[in-house]
Amino acid sequence: MVFSFADPSPDDGSGADSDGGAGAFAARFLPTDGVPEWLDDIEGERALEWARARTGETESLFDGDSSRDELERDILAALDTDARIPYPIRRGEHLYNFWRDGEHPRGLWRRTSLESFLSGEPEWEVLIDVDALASSESENWVWKGAQCRYPDYDRALVHLSRGGADASVVREFDLETLEFVAESPFELPEAKSDVSWVGRDEILVGTDMGPDSLTASGYPKQVFSWRRGTALDEAELIFSGHDDDVAVGGWFDATEGFERLFVERAIDFYRSRRFIRTDGGLQIIEVPDDCRVSVHREYLLLMPRTDFNGVPAGGLAVAVVDEWLGGNRDCRTLFTPDAHTSLQSVAWTKNHLVLTLLHDVATRLVPLSIGDWAEGTIPGLPESASVSVVGTSPTRDDELWLAGSSTLEPATLWLTRSGADEPPRVARRAPSFFDATGMSTRLHWATSADGTKIPYRITGLLDDGHPGREGRGGGDSAGSDFEGDADDAAGGAAGPRPTLVHAYGGFEVSLVPGYSATRGMGWLARGGLSVEANLRGGGEFGPEWHSSAVKLNRGKVYEDHRAVLEDIVARSYATPDTLAIRGGSNGGLLSAVALTSYPERVGAVVSQVPLADMLRYHRLSAGASWMAEYGDPDDGTEGAAIREWSPVQRIARRDDRPYPPALVTTSTRDDRVHPAHARSLAWLLREAGQPVDYHENTEGGHAGAADNAQVAHMEALIHSWLWRTLG
Numbered sequence: 249m250v251f252s253f254a255d256p257s258p259d260d261g262s263g264a265d266s267d268g269g270a271g272a273f274a275a276r277f278l279p280t281d282g283v284p285e286w287l288d289d290i291e292g293e294r295a296l297e298w299a300r301a302r303t304g305e306t307e308s309l310f311d312g313d314s315s316r317d318e319l320e321r322d323i324l325a326a327l328d329t330d331a332r333i334p335y336p337i338r339r340g341e342h343l344y345n346f347w348r349d350g351e352h353p354r355g356l357w358r359r360t361s362l363e364s365f366l367s368g369e370p371e372w373e374v375l376i377d378v379d380a381l382a383s384s385e386s387e388n389w390v391w392k393g394a395q396c397r398y399p400d401y402d403r404a405l406v407h408l409s410r411g412g413a414d415a416s417v418v419r420e421f422d423l424e425t426l427e428f429v430a431e432s433p434f435e436l437p438e439a440k441s442d443v444s445w446v447g448r449d450e451i452l453v454g455t456d457m458g459p460d461s462l463t464a465s466g467y468p469k470q471v472f473s474w475r476r477g478t479a480l481d482e483a484e485l486i487f488s489g490h491d492d493d494v495a496v497g498g499w500f501d502a503t504e505g506f507e508r509l510f511v512e513r514a515i516d517f518y519r520s521r522r523f524i525r526t527d528g529g530l531q532i533i534e535v536p537d538d539c540r541v542s543v544h545r546e547y548l549l550l551m552p553r554t555d556f557n558g559v560p561a562g563g564l565a566v567a568v569v570d571e572w573l574g575g576n577r578d579c580r581t582l583f584t585p586d587a588h589t590s591l592q593s594v595a596w597t598k599n600h601l602v603l604t605l606l607h608d609v610a611t612r613l614v615p616l617s618i619g620d621w622a623e624g625t626i627p628g629l630p631e632s633a634s635v636s637v638v639g640t641s642p643t644r645d646d647e648l649w650l651a652g653s654s655t656l657e658p659a660t661l662w663l664t665r666s667g668a669d670e671p672p673r674v675a676r677r678a679p680s681f682f683d684a685t686g687m688s689t690r691l692h693w694a695t696s697a698d699g700t701k702i703p704y705r706i707t708g709l710l711d712d713g714h715p716g717r718e719g720r721g722g723g724d725s726a727g728s729d730f731e732g733d734a735d736d737a738a739g740g741a742a743g744p745r746p747t748l749v750h751a752y753g754g755f756e757v758s759l760v761p762g763y764s765a766t767r768g769m770g771w772l773a774r775g776g777l778s779v780e781a782n783l784r785g786g787g788e789f790g791p792e793w794h795s796s797a798v799k800l801n802r803g804k805v806y807e808d809h810r811a812v813l814e815d816i817v818a819r820s821y822a823t824p825d826t827l828a829i830r831g832g833s834n835g836g837l838l839s840a841v842a843l844t845s846y847p848e849r850v851g852a853v854v855s856q857v858p859l860a861d862m863l864r865y866h867r868l869s870a871g872a873s874w875m876a877e878y879g880d881p882d883d884g885t886e887g888a889a890i891r892e893w894s895p896v897q898r899i900a901r902r903d904d905r906p907y908p909p910a911l912v913t914t915s916t917r918d919d920r921v922h923p924a925h926a927r928s929l930a931w932l933l934r935e936a937g938q939p940v941d942y943h944e945n946t947e948g949g950h951a952g953a954a955d956n957a958q959v960a961h962m963e964a965l966i967h968s969w970l971w972r973t974l975g
Contacts (some may be wrong), residue, residue, distance in 0.1 A: 269702045276904045278936045280861075280928075282897055287927040288868075290916060295927065299916070302930065302942035304912070309941070312967055319770060324350075326681045328766040333676040335663050336649065337643045340401040345372075348393055353376035353955040355391050357406075365756070366663070366675060375408065375426055388947060390954050392416045396422065397445040398502045399643070404444050405434065405451070409826050411917035412949030414870075415440050425869030432477045440919075442468050444499035446509070449476040452498040453483065465497030465873035471511055483583065487511045487530065494873040503643055506545050516797075516876035517755065518553065523571070531573060533842040544596050544642065544854075547618075548572050550579060551591070553791040558865060560584055561791035564591055564603070566621070582621055584612075590730050590790035596642040600624070600666035604637060608691075609703055609760060609788050611635050613650070615666045628671025633657060634760040649675075653763035653959035655707045655778070656684045682768035689761065694815035698805040700784065705761060707822060708745065708777035746776045746974045747822035749813065753783030753805040754834035755877060756794040766959075777821055779861060783808040785836075787892075799879040800889050813842075813849045825851040828970050832856035833921060834949065840895035840929060842909055852973040853910040854966055857921050857952050860929040862894035863887065868922035890941075896928050902937035909939040911966065915948040941969065 286294045310316045328350040336343035342359040358372040382389040392407035402423055409416040418436040420429040434451055436443070441455035456469025457480070463469045474485035486509075489496035494514040501508045509525040519537035523530040533541055533548070550556070550565040559565040559581055567579040583591050583603060592604045592611075600615040611634045615624040626648075629635055633652035638661075641647045646665040650672060653659040658680050662672035686709050693701040723780035748771055751758055759780055767793065771778055778839040782788045785805045797804040813829070816822050827850050831839040838859025843853045863881045866869040879886030893898055900907075910933060914926035923944065933940035943965065947954040953962050963964075 255919070276900055277897065278899045278901060279933065280863075282690075282935060283896075283928045283931055287931060288922070288924045290923060295944075296916070299923075299927065299944040303944050306941040306943045306965070306969075309972070310965065313968065316964050316968040319967065320960050322769055323766050324957060326769065327960060329679070332363075333651070333659055333678050334370075335638055335651065335661065335946070338639055338644070338647065340399070342401070344396075347372075347395075348956050349533070349931065350956075352377065353381050353957055354389060355955075356380055357391065364695075366673075375423070376421065378408075381408075381592060384916075388865060389946070393420070395443065395445065397448065399504070400448075403429070403445075407441075407444070409949065410438065412915070412951060412954040413917045413919045414949060415919055418443055426703070434474065434476065436480075439583055441466050441495040442471075442495070445502070446473070446500045450474070452486070452500060452509070452772070453480075454495075454497055455480075457481070458730050463489065463493050463495055463872075464491055465494050465870050466871070467491065467873070469496050471496055471498035480771075492872075501543070504546060508543065510543070518875060518876050521660035524569075527575065533572070538872070542594065543569055546570070549594065553795070556676045561792065562590055562852075564594070566601075570746040580621065582616060584791045585732045587789070588760075590788065590793070593637070593786070595637040595640050595648075597640045597646040597648055597666040597784050598642060598644065599646050602637055602648065602666055606758060606760070606788055609758070609782055611652075611760060613637070615817055617667070624667060625664075626672065627669065630654075630657075630664075633660070634762055645706055648672075653678075653761075655689050655705065655761045655780075656768075657890070658763050678763075681765035682773040684768070684772070687772065688692075692819065693813040694781075694808075694813060696784075696804070696811040698804070700804075700808070702783060702808045702811055703788075704749075704779055704780065704781040704815075706777055706779045706816070707774055708778075709775065713969065737952045742819060744823045744826050746826050746828065746971070747779060747816060748776055748831045749779040749816070749827065751780060751781040751809055751812070751829075751831060751836070751838055752835045753785035753797070753809065753838055755785070756791070757783075758787040758788035758836075766963040766967075771964060774971065776971075779816060780810070781809065781812040783812070798877050799886055802878060802889065804894060805838065806845065806893060809838060809842060810846050810849060813846075817849075826974055828852040828854070828974060829968070830854040830856070830970075832858070834859065836860075836921075836926075837862070837895070838913075841893050843898070843907055844895045844898040845893060847905065847907040851908050852970055853905065853908055853966050854913075854970065855910060855929070856913045856924070856966075857918055857950055858895075858912065858929065859894040859921055860925040862896075862931050863897060865925070869918075869926055870920050896925075896932060899929075899932045899936050907933070907938045909941070911941045911943070911969050911973075913945070913952060913962065913966075914941045915945045915952050917947055917954075918950045918952075920950040 262544045284960045289295050293583050334345045336345055344359045346357050347353040355378045356374050357376040359373045360370040360372050364370040375743050378389050378391050386852045388411050390409045390412040392409045394404040394406045404421045406419050407416040415438050417438050418441055420433040436455050439456040444452040451474050453474045454471050464602050469485045471487055474483040496513050498511045511523045514519050514520045520877040522533045536556050537554040539556055540550040548569045552559050554561045560583040563585040565579040566582045566693050590605045592606055595602045599618055603614040605612045613626050615814050632654050635650055635652035638651045639649035648666050650662040658678040661676040663675045664672035669720045688710055689705050689707040691705050783805050829839050829850050836855040839853050839855040840858050840860050859865055881887045881890055912926050912930045914923045930940050953959040
């Protein structure tokens with residue numbers, strides 16, 4: 249279908265002309281050919297001069313604003329405090345952690361022992377001080393992770409980015425001498441590289457090898473075996489994909505007794521073909537392209553997005569790898585989804601497979617015994633928290649690290665063993681960063697245009713007399729989350745409040761309740777209400793929840809979003825003038841669509857690192873990799889559908905249709921979503937006479953900030969801008 253909004257303009261209930269792309273209103277959209285081409289030049293001096301000028305104007309709004317300065321200091325103190333949880337990653341006998349604080353803004357890569365970690369005052373061995381490294385090499389290094397060689401954990405492939413971009417350099421680090429390897433090291437220049445250890449003297453690599461080595465999306469198209477002491481251009485080609493693939497990658501599983509080499513060709517964001525090396529060469533694992541697979545020891549997990557081999561879409565099944573490769577299609581279904589419950593992820597321990605499920609956006613962990621696949625439980629976890637698996641040791645033991653939090657309850661880190669009867673041990677608790685006394689969370693369901701029920705949770709100082717109040721929460725309790733269905737309640741808070749709505753609605757990403765110090769300090773503690781909405785396009789209710797809102801049906805995401813906004817107002821939590829929306833990346837696109845397609849529904853819009861020029865997104869940075877989500881702008885039918893909601897193509901002059909104030913942010917170093925999206929959006933809004941502020945950070949990549957100080961600055965600016973805008 250080709251989607252068209254039907255929002256009357258002006259919003260007076262008169263049934264005036266709609267804003268659909270084919271209607272009369274469409275003729276008043278600002279032409280996009282007025283956007284100067286030099287805005288596309290990421291680091292061109294003219295573009296940067298324009299960005300600096302606009303950013304300076306936005307910063308100047310808060311000159312002398314002591315409350316903004318105080319908020320920035322408070323957020324930075326929360327981000328830098330030693331009381332935060334240092335989440336560990338098990339590597340052999342050590343627990344590894346990457347840590348930033350006030351003394352080390354770029355961070356420390358470090359390790360300790362389990363005994364020391366559990367003591368509460370661990371003694372950390374620093375492996376790499378990124379601040380010292382950046383200073384000594386005169387580079388603005390941002391940590392992007394490290395891959396340690398299993399099972400010896402004697403070497404690591406370290407990824408360092410200039411300014412936070414996705415592209416990084418790769419350098420080999422010796423975990424015994426704690427120095428970068430000097431003799432015949434594995435090193436790669438800046439690129440979007442993919443690497444994996446095979447042995448101490450061999451790695452798999454995909455990187456920019458010159459012409460015809462990358463896909464149209466800018467990711468590796470080929471996998472090579474590179475042996476120590478040889479030049480990169482002498483590496484052995486193992487596999488080559490197609491130009492229009494998203495990416496090709498290879499990795500080696502060094503599990504003792506089950507050593508295997510894998511290659512995956514990502515056809516698009518949701519379809520791939522996986523190969524396994526056998527004595528006869530690379531053999532495809534024969535499943536549909538939209539079926540995810542995972543191999544562990546002798547087991548093959550099947551996670552189809554559509555029904556396959558008796559396994560329902562969104563389900564999970566297990567087979568034996570060697571038997572499957574030999575043509576035997578016997579498998580056992582381990583999980584069957586329903587209308588309210590979906591599979592989110594799996595994790596192996598030595599004796600269990602742990603499933604993370606969502607039931608109406610509340611998490612549940614289910615351990616299954618390997619072999620008989622009997623279902624167990626993990627006792628003692630709070631029902632109100634969103635709990636996730638943060639670490640296991642599948643070849644070592646049943647060690648299981650869990651983390652959980654809720655909107656009002658700070659994070660807890662637990663250590664347990666899968667299959668244990670006793671409650672998990674509390675390894676760390678994060679402190680509270682704002683006063684949540686009297687606050688609670690309520691679940692509601694909005695009805696979208698096609699009748700689909702869309703859940704959202706609203707948090708803050710809610711009216712205690714609300715007829716939907718049941719169970720936990722309310723009164724004088726501090727930070728108690730109510731996670732039930734409050735839809736029998738017609739009212740909302742005691743009078744409309746400033747209400748900030750966050751949503752994403754894309755790429756099968758599930759939004760679950762979680763604690764945010766910045767949201768708490770910047771918004772909730774100041775009397776605002778916070779909303780998180782679970783729109784279609786996400787993964788909260790399985791593959792169909794996502795696939796029903798892609799390409800030609802993309803408009804359903806925006807129908808869902810609009811329905812949530814209208815429901816919030818109908819329940820008297822807010823008025824359109826006190827309602828703000830915020831989103832980043834695909835969520836930034838969502839915010840920009842709301843701004844340009846149903847602006848009467850909101851009073852302020854924040855669009856961070858957004859996609860916005862959707863008729864040419866596939867030709868900007870990594871955009872070609874997302875066509876399975878949005879559609880192909882060059883296809884007649886799909887392009888026409890995109891035009892119906894693409895923000896840059898739908899900007900009206902203020903005399904024709906006034907928009908609420910907007911804040912558009914991006915990063916010069918964002919090499920995933922090209923900054924031209926944000927620049928073009930802000931440029932056209934200014935040309936149309938619409939109120940817009942713009943901020944472009946010179947670092948940060950797609951995250952928008954490269955260190956805690958930059959995060960604190962941006963969060964304080966955004967929240968202060970929202971309060972200023974909403975009055």
